[in-house]
Amino acid sequence: MTDVRTETPSAELIAEREILAPEPGFREAFSRVVLDRPSTQIAFVVVIIFILVAVLAPLIAPYDPLRQSMLRINQTPTAQHWLGTDQFGRDVLSRLIHGSRKSLIFGLLSPVFAAFFGTILGVAAGYFGGIVDRVISRIIDMLMAFPELLLAILIAAALGGSFWNIVVVLTVAFTPGFARVARASTLSVKQEPYVEAAIAAGVSTPHIIIRHIIPNISAPIVVLMALWSASSIRIEATLSFLGIGTRPPNPSWGNIIRDGLNSMFATQWPIFAGGLAITIVVLAISIIGDSVRDHLDPETNQ
Amino acid sequence: MTVPLLEIRNLSVEFGPVSRPLRVVDSVSFSMRAGEALGVVGESGSGKSMTALSILRLLPEPPARVSGEVYFNGRDLMRLPKRDMPAVRGKEIGMIFQEPMSSLNPLITIGDQIDEAIMLHEPMSAVERRERVIALLRLVGMPDPVSRLGAYPDQFSGGMRQRVMAAMAMACTPQLLIADEPTTALDVTI
Known part of the structure; x- marks a missing residue:
């Protein structure tokens, strides 16, 4: 509280006229989280670029990501195809750009849903205690006994790999943590x-839970959301790689790598490009998540 | 005016196992008429806070076991259904707590926090409620109350926060105000 006081007024002045610190608005909090460290700045710019790419995919992708051409299979990068072509002659860059939509939507959507349901369950268990707590906690313990990926594979195998099924899969896998x-x-x-x-x-x-409890527990939940966005992108890629995520021929970063694996000895570019895209985004989101956590928890500073 | 505002008979609070109970409040009885002020004095741990909390039935039961009668305006609060208690709390009986530093939600402006009780208990428009909040802040000696409505608790000192607490407790003009050591942890100058 004292660090925001710029001048040092006398004791009487403090007693007489209450010191009004500037309100810690969103803009200041944002600048403190993002602009404090160069690594966070870069990570933030990277995430923004990827989101723009995903939103503008149809406009900036140079080719149709599904169009095959027997004349241009397994090319290395050229002026026409910056990241080369895959085994069916499809442009890898275009597939990567269109695939970013799937990956980012999964990456952002599932943690948000999981945070929503997880918070409801957790607050109910914590606030009411007793039998409610015991039932919810045991169910959560049960779900937690499975590794997230195993649970995701289980549900995806049972329900199939449509868009909403994958969202459901990842939401169920993440809810226990929240x-x-x-x-x-x-x-x-x-x-x-x-x-x-x-x-x-x-x-x-109900009023106490909504106004007094939930706002005061939101900080760790937001951090968890940022950290699990990265996991979510990774797991979606894994599911697609295993063939139970996004269905081919639709591109997703996971099945770009999967397709690339079949022609690995002809061209390494699809594997390389898909893997790099996943690495960059997961790294960037993790860095932002770490920074938010450090900002909200002063004890971890330095 | 024969009915006292508050009459407490044989109020007891127990914790621990039934066979070997720990009695923290032992058969307290007193009564108050409207307009009276009553001070309860005792060393720490003698049950002052427990008495105050049990009047509003704020003690979690279990583990606490509260017995006795608490007549407020001739109505026994102990026998009131639990869901009727929120209507009594704040509206008919206000309470000021011991710890001014942590008794305000850090994420809600003081204006909204005082407004919360009024909003729940009084059928008033937003403009009327705002007027009431400003009047309350002026009543507790807050300088320049209009510009303080949007301030957060961490922008105030302990004494100022305790004034906000007092304003909250009096927001719905309760007939009885319970102050549980309201000046603890405050310096003498305020």
Whole structure:
């Protein structure tokens, strides 16, 4: 609180006229998180570029990602095909650009859904305790016993690999983690005097949960969302690689690599390009996630 | 005016196993008429806060076991259904807590926090409520209340936060105000 005071007024002045610190607005928080470190700046720019590429995919992709050509199979990079062509003569760059849509949508959508359901379950378990807590916690323990990827493969194999199925798969795989964090945070926020004060002021239970509990547990959940966006992109690529994610011939970073594997000895460019795209995005999102976490938890600074 | 505002008979609070109970409040009885002020004095751990909390039924049961009668305006609060308690809390009985530093939600502006109780208990428009909040802040001695409505708790000192707490407790003009050591942790100058 003291670091925002620019001048040092006398004690009487402080007592007489309350010091009003500038409101910590969104813009300041943003600049502190993003602009503090060069690595975060770069990561942020990278993510923005990839999002733009995904949004503008049909406009900037030089070729139709599905068009095959027997005359141009397995080419190395040329002026016409910057990243070469794959075993069916499809332009790798165009496939990569169109594939970024799938990967980023999965990467952003599933953690958001998982955060939504996980928070509801976790807050319910933490706030009400008792039998509610026991039932929810046991279900979550059960889901957590499976590694995320195994669970994802299980559900994808059972339901098939359509778009919404993959979203459901990843959401179910991620929900337990959010529920755990939300439950633990709720248990500590529930003890805060301001929650008791709100109850004493006659605020009803739903109101207390929405206004006093959820805003105060949102920080760790946001961090988890950032960190799991990266995992989500990775798992989607893995599922597509294994053939139970995005269905060929539609491009996704995972099945670009999968297709590239078949012609690995003719051209390495599809594998290389797909792998690099995944690496860059996952790294960038992880760096942003780390930075947000460091910002929200002062104890991890330095 | 024969009915007292608050009458407490044999109020007891117990914790621990039934066979070997730990009695933290032992058969407290007192009564108050409207307009009276009553001070409860005792060393720490003697059950002052427990008495205050059990009047509003804020103690979690279990583990606490509360017995006795609490008549407020002739109505026994102990026998009121649990879901009717929020209507009593804040509206008819206000409470100020011990810890001003942590009794305000850090993410909500003080204007909204005082407004919360009014919004729930009084059928008033947003403009009327704003007027009420400003009047309350002026009442507790907050300088320049209009510009403070949008300020967050961390922008205030402990004494100022306690004034906000007092404004919150009085927001719906309760008939009874319970102050649980409201000046703890405050310096003497305020």
